[in-house]
Amino acid sequence: MAMLGFYGGTFDPIHQGHLQSALYVQQYCQLDRLELIPCHIPPHRAHPGVSSEHRAAMVRLAIAPYPQLALNVIELEKNSPSYTVETLELLRAKYPNDTLLFVIGMDSLTQFHSWFRYRDILKLCHLLVCQRPGYQPDSIETKALLAEHQLQAVSDLRSKTHGGIVILPNPMLDVSATAIRKSLQQSTNSNADALQIDAVAAYILEHQLYQV
Ligand code: ATP
Numbered sequence: 001m002a003m004l005g006f007y008g009g010t011f012d013p014i015h016q017g018h019l020q021s022a023l024y025v026q027q028y029c030q031l032d033r034l035e036l037i038p039c040h041i042p043p044h045r046a047h048p049g050v051s052s053e054h055r056a057a058m059v060r061l062a063i064a065p066y067p068q069l070a071l072n073v074i075e076l077e078k079n080s081p082s083y084t085v086e087t088l089e090l091l092r093a094k095y096p097n098d099t100l101l102f103v104i105g106m107d108s109l110t111q112f113h114s115w116f117r118y119r120d121i122l123k124l125c126h127l128l129v130c131q132r133p134g135y136q137p138d139s140i141e142t143k144a145l146l147a148e149h150q151l152q153a154v155s156d157l158r159s160k161t162h163g164g165i166v167i168l169p170n171p172m173l174d175v176s177a178t179a180i181r182k183s184l185q186q187s188t189n190s191n192a193d194a195l196q197i198d199a200v201a202a203y204i205l206e207h208q209l210y211q212v
Contacts, residue, residue, distance in 0.1 A: 001097060002098040003032050004035075005031040005101045005103055005128070006034070007036045008082075013210075014055075015176075017105075018062075033068065037074060038073070040082050049210070058203055074087055084102070088124040097161070100125035102125045106129055109135075109145075146165060149163060
């Protein structure tokens with residue numbers, strides 16, 4: 001039974017918070033592979049200003065040095081909102097017997113109870129949660145979710161194909177795509193600049209993304 005990780009996001013743009021989380025999770029959880037899935041049309045937020053093709057190209061550049069990471073364009077091939085549950089249904093049909101692990105940040109866990117058909121997501125995969133500065137699993141909804149699904153160790157996930165949540169002891173990086181977009185628009189020399197990925201920063205410059 002393979003351990004297959006999937007990391008969804010807007011990646012608008014991909015930054016060190018995403019990349020370091022992906023590398024950490026793949027190694028810490030001994031995943032057979034980890035695929036990054038840029039969303040095409042996010043259902044829960046404004047449409048990204050930068051096209052799906054550019055966002056996927058930036059993911060491809062960022063992960064190029066790391067053969068353990070791959071780009072998955074499954075959501076780009078559909079012309080409808082990218083609901084995670086539907087993506088996972090397609091992945092489960094493709095990998096009926098493997099353990100599927102969906103990677104999210106702590107901010108996403110705190111909103112997870114509002115995701116479309118979130119209970120079905122946990123019938124399709126496990127959740128691996130990366131901690132993120134400023135976010136705690138302390139709301140009533142998140143505590144209830146964890147009471148039902150949390151497991152303490154990644155090894156506990158291996159015996160089941162879905163339904164567990166593990167909060168990982170990852171090193172935290174204080175960066176967001178919002179902060180990076182803001183610093184690019186304002187041409188400031190903020191902390192967010194340092195947390196960009198060099199090849200991605202060059203791509204942004206070349207294509208004049210996020211300038212206005
Ligand atoms: P934005 O600021 O535009 O909301 P973002 O930086 O949160 O973007 P997304 O593409 O929306 O990035 O996030 C994709 C996934 O990566 C989410 O599950 C999010 O929780 C996680 N993530 C993003 N940044 C970090 C970080 N610094 N540490 C841990 N997880 C992160």
